[in-house]
Amino acid sequence: MKDLLEMAIQFHGHKCPAMPLGLRAGLVALKKLGVERAKNKELFCFVETGNAHATMCFVDGVQFSTGCTYGKSNIEKLNYSKNALTLIDVKGKKAVRVAINPEFQKDSLNSEFVKMRKSGIEPQDISAEIVEPLIEKIMTLPEEKIFKISDVFEYEFKGEKGxxxxxxxxxxxxxxxxxxxxxxxxxxxxxxxxxx
Ligand SMILES: [Zn+2]
Ligand SMILES: [Zn+2]
Missing domain, CATH: 3.30.60.20 (Wheat Germ Agglutinin (Isolectin 2); domain 1)
Incomplete structure (x- = not known):
């Protein structure tokens, strides 16, 4: 888990809470579906983030943990400007939606980190004492505290063949x-x- 987080931070470029949120949301979805990270296109992911709002870093975490990546084109942004994902097990024809628990997200959006970001400070310029406890919380709190997790539901996905x-x-x-x-x-x- 620690290695995964470290590698994801390397890939992402800075420490922030939204990327680990996506990372963990992806892990929760994999577990709920009982599947492994996608090697190719066994999984498809819809993410609900948009193009100009706080917490978009979520998508990098989702890509990292699920293996649904823009390169493999098995991920698509729905542009709802929300932090949630639907992960589809293409062969198993089932899916799960994982969203952020609104209470948890409200707290996060009132954090010192978000206030500093709002005032224009770059994430890489925010001190470790401020960001690291947030990341720690996201990686260790019980998943039901952080996320709203749907039941597994049937989903027929027809992707385009490359x-x-x-x-x-x-x-x-x-x-x-x-x-x-x-x-x-x-x-x-x-x-x-x-x-x-
Ligand atoms: Zn970030
Ligand atoms: Zn040409």
Whole structure:
């Protein structure tokens, strides 16, 4: 657990409470579904965060613990501006939703850390004495204190199969996969070249 947290902080870039919240939310979801971190696309995750609010760091923690990553494209942001996730076991056709317990989140949003962030201080400039107890709490409190965890429910997920079909753009010569090919003046070109 400690190693996982340390590695996640390295990946994320700074110490903050929201990333560990996502990390733990992901672990809780894996446990509830009885599955392991995704090696490829066995799992799919919807995260409810948006693009411009506090606590967006949540998503990095979720990626780290679930293995649902933007690279593998088995994660999608719903842009609800909320901190919750739905983790889907694709083969098992079941899912679980994990949200932050509102009481816990209200306390967190009143913390010294969030006040400092709101006043414009960068997370990496906030002292360890302020941030570390918050992280400790998130990693050790009983999960039901921090999260609202749904029952496991049935979920049929149909993902798109990744294509291996590729072309050489007839304009720039770069490789482009099938979905990105456009026809311009009778030539197979990539999207940027199709706009010139
Ligand atoms: Zn962060
Ligand atoms: Zn091109």
């Amino acid at each position: 294509t291996f079909e590729w072309y050489e753009c007839e304009k720039c010569g770069e490789i482009v996969f099938a979905h990105g090919v456009r026809i311009k003046e009778g030539k197979k070109v990539c999207i940027p070249c199709s706009k010139i």
